[in-house]
Amino acid sequence: xxxxxxxxHAAYVNNLNITEEKYREALTKGDVTxxxxxxxxxxxxxxxxxxxxxxWTNLSPNxxxxxxxxxxxxxxxxxxxxxxxxxxxxxxxxxxxGSGWGWLGFNKDQGRLQIVAxxxxxxxxxxxxxxxxxGIDVWEHAYYLQxxxxxxxxxxxxxxxxxxxxxxxxxxxxxK
Amino acid sequence: xxxxxxSGSSRKLAPALGCLGSRQKHSLPDLPYDYGALEPYIDxxxxxxxxxxxHAAYVNNLNITEEKYREALTKGDVTxxxxxxxxxxxxxxxxxxxxxxWTNLSPNxxxxxxxxxxxxxxxxxxxxxxxxxxxxxxxxxxxGSGWGWLGFNKDQGRLQIVAxxxxxxxxxxxxxxxxxGIDVWEHAYYLQxxxxxxxxxxxxxxxxxxxxxxxxxxxxxK
Numbered sequence: 001x002x003x004x005x006x007x008x009h010a011a012y013v014n015n016l017n018i019t020e021e022k023y024r025e026a027l028t029k030g031d032v033t034x035x036x037x038x039x040x041x042x043x044x045x046x047x048x049x050x051x052x053x054x055x056w057t058n059l060s061p062n063x064x065x066x067x068x069x070x071x072x073x074x075x076x077x078x079x080x081x082x083x084x085x086x087x088x089x090x091x092x093x094x095x096x097x098g099s100g101w102g103w104l105g106f107n108k109d110q111g112r113l114q115i116v117a118x119x120x121x122x123x124x125x126x127x128x129x130x131x132x133x134x135g136i137d138v139w140e141h142a143y144y145l146q147x148x149x150x151x152x153x154x155x156x157x158x159x160x161x162x163x164x165x166x167x168x169x170x171x172x173x174x175x176k
Numbered sequence: 177x178x179x180x181x182x183s184g185s186s187r188k189l190a191p192a193l194g195c196l197g198s199r200q201k202h203s204l205p206d207l208p209y210d211y212g213a214l215e216p217y218i219d220x221x222x223x224x225x226x227x228x229x230x231h232a233a234y235v236n237n238l239n240i241t242e243e244k245y246r247e248a249l250t251k252g253d254v255t256x257x258x259x260x261x262x263x264x265x266x267x268x269x270x271x272x273x274x275x276x277x278w279t280n281l282s283p284n285x286x287x288x289x290x291x292x293x294x295x296x297x298x299x300x301x302x303x304x305x306x307x308x309x310x311x312x313x314x315x316x317x318x319x320g321s322g323w324g325w326l327g328f329n330k331d332q333g334r335l336q337i338v339a340x341x342x343x344x345x346x347x348x349x350x351x352x353x354x355x356x357g358i359d360v361w362e363h364a365y366y367l368q369x370x371x372x373x374x375x376x377x378x379x380x381x382x383x384x385x386x387x388x389x390x391x392x393x394x395x396x397x398k
Contacts, residue, residue: 007371044319097266098321098342098361120320139320140362141371149229149363 005056008141012048012121019045047121051101051135058134060163067164071171078113085115089136090155092117099139104167105130106174131174134167201239204232205275213283217379219368227278230363234270234343241267269343273323273357280356282385289386293393300335307337311358312377314339321361326389327352328396353396356389 019041026034066072066082079085085104092115093102100119107114107130118124124132136158143154207227212220241263248256288294288304301307307326314337315324322341329336329352340346346354358380365376 003370011371040319097262100320141366144362144366148225148367149233 003145004137004142005052009048009052012045012052015041016045016049043123043126044121047123047126050123050126051121051137054132055135055137057166058163059158059161060166061161063161063163064159065164067168069168070175071164071168074113074171079115086159089115089134090152093136093138093155094152096138102136102138103130103132104134105132106171108174131170133170133174134162202235202242202271204235205278207278209283214281214383217382218281218365218376222363222365222367225367226359226364227274231270231274234267234274237263238267238271265345265348266343269345269348272345272348273343273359276354277357277359279388280385281380281383282388283383285383285385286381287386289390291390293386293390296335296393301337308381311337311356312374315358315360315377316374318360324358324360325352325354326356327354328393330396353392355392355396356384 019038023035023038023042025031026038067075072082075082075085079088089102089104096102096117096119098119100117100122101124102117103115103124105114105116105124105128106112109129113133114130116124116128116130118127124130124135136155138151138155143151147154147157204227207223210220211223211227214220214223241260245257245260245264247253248260289297294304297304297307301310311324311326318324318339318341320341322339322344323346324339325337325346327336327338327346327350328334331351335355336352338346338350338352340349346352346357358377360373360377365373369376369379
């Protein structure tokens with residue numbers, strides 16, 4: 001947690017600020033080439049900042065168990081049961097090739113929950129339009145010191161610290 | 177086909193037990209040195225997990241995927257063939273890349289190449305130092321998981337440095353012939369170097385097997 005927050009996330013924040021400053025200059029000068037050249041750094045560091053900011057709130061020492069009320073009903077409706085939802089998000093997250101995230105997102109157009117994976121630090125909303133509710137970081141830095149190559153054990157463990165209150169808040173907010 | 181020279185992987189023929197056909201499966205190549213041989217530059221624990229877990233998984237999953245692919249091919253099932261492509265590239269690439277990597281490293285490595293390869297490096301990058309800086313920078317700059325490569329461009333007869341994502345194999349995706357690969361997936365360094373990929377990059381130059389890189393270079397110039 002310490003390296004993840006204080007080194008990895010901190011680096012995304014610093015590099016995002018640097019990139020936005022360069023972008024601002026290029027925008028001012030009307031320098032389109034530079035703007036385009038900066039895009040991947042913006043997406044990578046910006047996405048990294050967005051994703052991790054959500055992630056810390058998605059976890060809690062008082063977490064675990066199951067959601068309640070409307071969110072639980074939506075999960076049952078869109079995935080069949082809470083167990084099936086857990087299995088699917090776990091499978092999608094374990095299956096990410098390389099670095100990336102597993103996401104529970106809300107599809108506003110269709111009014112339904114969806115599970116998708118994103119590569120690297122591609123942010124869910126910016127790249128798919130889905131509203132992020134719950135993200136699972138499966139970059140190796142998120143688990144390797146403890147779980148080594150066994151990503152699945154990390155996935156099994158993380159269900160014990162999911163902050164369903166926060167996920168519910170995010171769900172409620174996007175249904176407005 | 178993985179060539180023996182390039183990949184070092186051995187293909188074992190299934191025993192002829194009167195079954196329908198022999199299945200040639202890929203197998204995990206032995207490491208040419210002990211797990212701890214590259215210390216202090218790369219920890220033995222990393223080498224063991226990297227070889228015995230990560231690379232082994234690519235080999236197993238490649239064999240499984242090729243088997244499914246063989247079935248789909250037999251049935252003329254194009255949809256399934258296409259659906260299997262990403263698993264083939266990922267696990268196949270993983271096997272190819274790591275097979276090259278183990279031979280690119282040596283406990284007796286380090287220093288600089290000699291002869292033709294050194295001349296080519298000077299010609300195409302300006303100097304050995306500039307080449308080192310460039311390959312280091314490309315490798316450090318990989319966003320997410322991937323590899324930094326020194327490759328040979330046969331069409332243009334020159335060396336090139338490129339990065340590949342995930343386990344995308346150099347030759348299969350770019351046409352360049354792989355000479356030297358640097359794995360920058362976090363599993364390649366995190367236990368020892370944590371988030372400081374640059375320190376890992378600086379250390380790995382001490383164990384580069386220039387003999388092997390030279391062999392590969394010589395082979396592709398034929």
